[in-house]
Amino acid sequence: MDTFASLGDGFAIALTWQNLGLALLGCFLGTIMGALPGLGPSNGVAILIPLAFTMGLGATPSLILLTSVYYGAMYGGRISSILLNIPGDEPAMMTCLDGHPMARKGLAGEALSLSGIASFVGAFFATWGLILLAPQLVKIALLFGPAEYFALFALAFMTLGGVSSTNQAKSAFAAALGLGLAMIGVDTQTGVPRFTFGEVHLYDGLDFLVAIVGLFALSEVFIFLEERHGSADAEGRQLKVGRLTPPMSMLKQTTPTMLRSSALGFLAGVLPGAGASLGSFISYSVEKRLVDREGTFGKGDPRGVAAPEAGNNAAAGGALVPMLALGVPGSGTTAVLLAVLLSLNITPGPLLFTQNPDVVWGLIAALFIANFMLLALNIPMVGLFTKVLMVPPRVLMPIVAMVSFVGIYGISGSSFDLMVMIGFGILGWVLRKFDVPLVPIILGTLLGNSMENNLRRAITIDNGDWFTLIDSPLSIVLWAIAIIGFILPLIVGRKVKARMHERGDEEGSLTD
Amino acid sequence: MSDRIFGVFGLLLAIGYTFAALAIEESFLSDAVGPKAFPIIIAVILGLSSLAIVLRPDPEPHWPPLARLAEIAAAIVVMILYAQLLPVVGFVIATAVASGYLAWRLGSSLIATVLTGVGTSIGIYVIFHLIFGLALARGPFGF
Amino acid sequence: MTFKATRIALAAALIGASAMGASAQEFTPEAPECIAPANPGGGWDFTCRQVGKSLQDQGLLSKTMQVVNLAGGGGGVAYAEVVNKRNDSDDLIVAASSATATRLAQGAYPGNTMDQVRWLASVGADYGVIAVAADSKISTLPDLLDMIKNDPTSVSVAGGSAVGGWDHLKVLIAANAYGVEDVRKVKYIAFDGGGEAVTQLLAGSVQAFTGDLSEAKGFVDSGDIKVIAVLSPERLDGEFADFPTAKEQGVDAIGANWRGFYGPGNMSDEAYDGWVKKISDLYASDEWKEVMATNGLAPLDLQGAEFEQFVSDSITQIQTISREIGIIK
Numbered sequence: 001m002d003t004f005a006s007l008g009d010g011f012a013i014a015l016t017w018q019n020l021g022l023a024l025l026g027c028f029l030g031t032i033m034g035a036l037p038g039l040g041p042s043n044g045v046a047i048l049i050p051l052a053f054t055m056g057l058g059a060t061p062s063l064i065l066l067t068s069v070y071y072g073a074m075y076g077g078r079i080s081s082i083l084l085n086i087p088g089d090e091p092a093m094m095t096c097l098d099g100h101p102m103a104r105k106g107l108a109g110e111a112l113s114l115s116g117i118a119s120f121v122g123a124f125f126a127t128w129g130l131i132l133l134a135p136q137l138v139k140i141a142l143l144f145g146p147a148e149y150f151a152l153f154a155l156a157f158m159t160l161g162g163v164s165s166t167n168q169a170k171s172a173f174a175a176a177l178g179l180g181l182a183m184i185g186v187d188t189q190t191g192v193p194r195f196t197f198g199e200v201h202l203y204d205g206l207d208f209l210v211a212i213v214g215l216f217a218l219s220e221v222f223i224f225l226e227e228r229h230g231s232a233d234a235e236g237r238q239l240k241v242g243r244l245t246p247p248m249s250m251l252k253q254t255t256p257t258m259l260r261s262s263a264l265g266f267l268a269g270v271l272p273g274a275g276a277s278l279g280s281f282i283s284y285s286v287e288k289r290l291v292d293r294e295g296t297f298g299k300g301d302p303r304g305v306a307a308p309e310a311g312n313n314a315a316a317g318g319a320l321v322p323m324l325a326l327g328v329p330g331s332g333t334t335a336v337l338l339a340v341l342l343s344l345n346i347t348p349g350p351l352l353f354t355q356n357p358d359v360v361w362g363l364i365a366a367l368f369i370a371n372f373m374l375l376a377l378n379i380p381m382v383g384l385f386t387k388v389l390m391v392p393p394r395v396l397m398p399i400v401a402m403v404s405f406v407g408i409y410g411i412s413g414s415s416f417d418l419m420v421m422i423g424f425g426i427l428g429w430v431l432r433k434f435d436v437p438l439v440p441i442i443l444g445t446l447l448g449n450s451m452e453n454n455l456r457r458a459i460t461i462d463n464g465d466w467f468t469l470i471d472s473p474l475s476i477v478l479w480a481i482a483i484i485g486f487i488l489p490l491i492v493g494r495k496v497k498a499r500m501h502e503r504g505d506e507e508g509s510l511t512d
Numbered sequence: 513m514s515d516r517i518f519g520v521f522g523l524l525l526a527i528g529y530t531f532a533a534l535a536i537e538e539s540f541l542s543d544a545v546g547p548k549a550f551p552i553i554i555a556v557i558l559g560l561s562s563l564a565i566v567l568r569p570d571p572e573p574h575w576p577p578l579a580r581l582a583e584i585a586a587a588i589v590v591m592i593l594y595a596q597l598l599p600v601v602g603f604v605i606a607t608a609v610a611s612g613y614l615a616w617r618l619g620s621s622l623i624a625t626v627l628t629g630v631g632t633s634i635g636i637y638v639i640f641h642l643i644f645g646l647a648l649a650r651g652p653f654g655f
Numbered sequence: 656m657t658f659k660a661t662r663i664a665l666a667a668a669l670i671g672a673s674a675m676g677a678s679a680q681e682f683t684p685e686a687p688e689c690i691a692p693a694n695p696g697g698g699w700d701f702t703c704r705q706v707g708k709s710l711q712d713q714g715l716l717s718k719t720m721q722v723v724n725l726a727g728g729g730g731g732v733a734y735a736e737v738v739n740k741r742n743d744s745d746d747l748i749v750a751a752s753s754a755t756a757t758r759l760a761q762g763a764y765p766g767n768t769m770d771q772v773r774w775l776a777s778v779g780a781d782y783g784v785i786a787v788a789a790d791s792k793i794s795t796l797p798d799l800l801d802m803i804k805n806d807p808t809s810v811s812v813a814g815g816s817a818v819g820g821w822d823h824l825k826v827l828i829a830a831n832a833y834g835v836e837d838v839r840k841v842k843y844i845a846f847d848g849g850g851e852a853v854t855q856l857l858a859g860s861v862q863a864f865t866g867d868l869s870e871a872k873g874f875v876d877s878g879d880i881k882v883i884a885v886l887s888p889e890r891l892d893g894e895f896a897d898f899p900t901a902k903e904q905g906v907d908a909i910g911a912n913w914r915g916f917y918g919p920g921n922m923s924d925e926a927y928d929g930w931v932k933k934i935s936d937l938y939a940s941d942e943w944k945e946v947m948a949t950n951g952l953a954p955l956d957l958q959g960a961e962f963e964q965f966v967s968d969s970i971t972q973i974q975t976i977s978r979e980i981g982i983i984k
Contacts, residue, residue, distance in 0.1 A: 029644075032639075033644075047644050047645065047646060048644075049719075049721075051645065141854070142859075145858050145859070146844075146855070146860060168564075169561045169564035169565050169568070170565065170570075172560075172561035173522060173561040173562060176555075176558035176561060179557075180551065180554045180555070183550070183551045185732075186731055187536075187547040188817060188845070189543055189547065189817060189845050190538070190543065190819070191758070191818070191819070192536060192538065193765065194533075195529075195532055195536075203731070203732045203736075204725065204732045204736075218591075225580075225583050225584050225587050225618065226580045226581075226583065226584055227576075228617075228618055228619055272851070322854075326850070326854055328854050335724070339700065339722065339724070342700070342701065342704050342705075347873055349873035349874065349877065350874060350877035350879055351873060351876055393618060394615055394618035394619045394628075395615060395620070395624070395628050397614060397618055398610075398611035398612075398614035398618070398628055398632055399611065399628075399635075399636075401610075401614055402607050402610065402632050402636055403636060405594065405595075405598075405607075405610075406603075406607070406636050406640050406646075406648065409649065410640055410646030410648055411646070415595050415596060415598060418591075418594075418595035418598070419592065422591050422595065425588075425591075429584070433514075433573045433575070434514070434515065434518050434570075434573060435570060435573065452550040453845075455545065456544070456546075456549075457543075457844050457845070457860075459544050459545050460545065460842065460844055461811045461842070461844055463544065463842070543818055543844075
């Protein structure tokens with residue numbers, strides 16, 4: 001029971017008025033930053049580092065503030081996903097798929113409160129996982145060599161089929177487009193510039209936040225401009241808000257989903273380089289495979305909201321495992337947190353748990369506190385959030401557009417990035433017209449470089465032998481899942497379509 | 513028909529991407545795979561999926577009338593001007609004008625336009641600059 | 656011995672610096688910023704953060720120095736950014752090291768040369784290490800190099816720099832010194848920073864790690880990896896005294912990764928002097944000596960023009976080595 005004694009000490013450290021105040025402040029600011037498109041968790045944490053330093057906070061209070069921001073942003077991202085169909089940050093993009101349809105059906109309140117609860121469940125279990133399993137989990141991370149990472153990423157892309165579009169070719173097109181965009185910039189393996197056309201701004205590659213904000217937020221603005229017809233503008237959006245708490249039946253229906261997604265998301269988070277986006281993505285696609293018998297995913301199924309939210313918050317907790325135990329950041333945000341630790345003269349790594357137990361356990365206690373606080377903040381505030389839907393688009397959309405611009409400009413200070421963002425906005429509008437899903441593009445830009453680098457490392461290690469990719473039991477398992485996940489939906493999808501034809505759909509001409 | 517044109521465009525993109533990939537200059541010492549292989553694999557997937565779109569197109573999407581397209585084009589021009597002029601005229605003025613424009617085009621009345629523009633601009637300035645401490649573009653007046 | 660010469664020159668530089676001090680004190684950066692041209696956790700990042708924090712602790716900076724991670728291209732992205740976009744900034748310094756010099760020497764920052772920026776000062780040197788997993792059969796550097804000599808495909812060496820970068824070069828220097836004929840056959844795997852490279856050593860994907868002592872330290876303490884050679888002229892002090900040098904194992908290879916800073920090319924003289932003074936004051940402090948001791952940094956203090964000369968010399972030296980080894984023409 002050594003662990004619990006340490007955890008008790010952690011709470012003793014964290015439960016001071018100052019630390020509770022910091023946690024509250026962090027949760028509040030984090031939620032706002034998460035909800036604003038263009039400011040994700042990693043930027044949110046980075047922005048507040050100077051604040052922590054100017055307040056002269058010590059190591060543990062700084063960490064409490066910043067991890068509260070981290071967890072807060074993971075909660076906040078879902079708000080704009082559900083209400084506006086614009087992900088507040090990258091892991092929240094999966095929440096758009098069912099969260100926004102729920103809001104359109106007049107279930108915005110339920111979607112928000114349910115996703116808040118799912119976030120809580122994911123983060124709660126992940127924090128326990130962090131406490132009880134961290135040393136063992138490090139061993140899992142060590143099972144993943146370059147070949148296994150490549151297989152994992154391939155798995156993610158292969159299960160894409162059908163997640164967000166009925167047309168597989170368009171999903172594949174979008175994924176390839178995203179991967180292709182990720183290749184822009186200086187090649188990290190050999191240092192040669194690729195697809196930069198001599199433009200230095202492109203040497204560092206495209207920032208995926210620029211891509212997300214452009215594709216989702218600006219294209220939304222364009223769609224409103226396109227659809228405006230005199231006075232008919234606001235009426236379409238005067239939606240019912242629904243109840244502010246989810247009914248028991250909905251909770252019951254989504255509980256297994258939340259638990260499964262927490263476990264999956266946590267595992268994805270533990271692997272450095274996979275991170276929260278992969279966690280929410282995999283949770284959603286697995287859940288869709290498992291329980292979506294009636295084809296309601298993507299049309300406002302509560303389980304499609306619970307899965308990615310539990311998944312991404314669990315992944316956020318999981319990502320702390322390699323950061324604390326190995327000193328290797330598992331995601332953009334943990335990279336920033338790692339930097340904070342280093343500047344506080346704390347070196348994460350195998351000895352952190354023994355050398356700085358006060359920091360580790362204080363941090364873990366803070367995670368619990370922040371998580372409860374976020375639940376307590378978020379459920380009552382659902383009513384407030386849903387007020388956004390009452391704002392007519394002629395006011396809301398200019399604000400969305402400007403917040404997007406500012407989020408990007410405030411971080412990079414570059415007009416070039418704004419131009420790229422406008423380009424993505426136009427691209428997003430065109431692709432939406434063609435019913436090309438946007439999620440695979442983001443997934444491609446997020447994972448493209450890691451995927452390529454791991455492929456090249458694996459093959460170089462094995463002297464140019466491409467069969468090394470299927471050389472270990474783990475990678476064979478991953479590939480098997482990928483192929484089953486890829487082939488099955490294609491066959492099953494055909495069957496379902498065929499069955500629908502049999503049922504006597506007259507317009508068989510639609511599909512040729 | 514739109515989908516077929518889209519697919520052909522995708523094919524051209526894949527071909528162009530392949531050429532750009534082949535043009536990458538390799539450095540003096542390289543790994544076993546090199547910087548070209550993965551982009552070429554991507555181009556192949558891009559090309560194949562484009563081909564599939566050409567061969568099995570979806571139903572025609574709904575295209576807006578020309579006037580609406582012009583509306584979007586105008587908004588794009590305003591956004592580009594905003595991006596370029598932001599560092600010159602400063603954040604508050606540029607943002608007020610740009611958000612005012614969008615509010616106007618989305619059907620606000622004159623007063624609502626002005627209120628939306630100024631309100632958005634000052635609101636964002638307070639939240640992002642004064643609270644979060646982000647460096648926003650400074651114009652001739654310091655804001 | 657170059658060190659003695661630099662000591663004397665250094666004394667002169669210090670006097671010069673303190674003479675400049677009067678005017679330099681005027682300079683206070685409005686928003687001090689340090690670019691670490693790599694992801695958090697690596698050597699450059701450490702340099703920025705440690706120096707930024709110490710400068711503030713010592714009262715040499717009144718504001719927190721913001722650290723910006725700008726990874727990519729072995730520092731080339733950051734270099735191009737500074738030359739092209741931030742060339743006039745007085746508030747900006749950038750972490751640099753032997754890796755920067757290596758890339759510059761090999762022309763690996765396309766179109767960039769060392770005289771496009773102003774070299775400020777060094778803050779110490781980090782000797783290279785070659786390490787293997789704790790349970791590895793390999794226990795000496797000659798063991799490893801023999802394996803490479805017999806069958807270069809049997810050993811993968813992981814490092815945090817790109818192919819041809821400083822981490823890579825260190826292995827090549829050692830292999831060259833040991834008489835491995837075609838050192839280009841040595842299998843080197845590039846990772847995004849030393850932390851990731853060590854992790855893959857632990858995972859068993861690779862057989863050896865090349866990096867800096869500061870990157871390996873935490874994992875040596877925990878007993879996960881063992882250092883088979885330090886590329887220093889003689890054994891280091893204190894807790895590092897146990898590590899054998901390459902030289903005593905009959906491999907005449909020395910690789911010191913100096914750490915320092917450069918600033919933008921059009922930085923004003925006032926700002927340049929101000930930064931040089933701040934960094935040299937920091938270097939002289941006891942707190943910094945402690946930081947150096949705990950992190951395995953060996954002394955190397957060069958400022959201003961001295962440092963600029965030093966960088967220029969090491970670039971020439973790396974060019975010579977690279978040519979000898981046959982990786983540049």
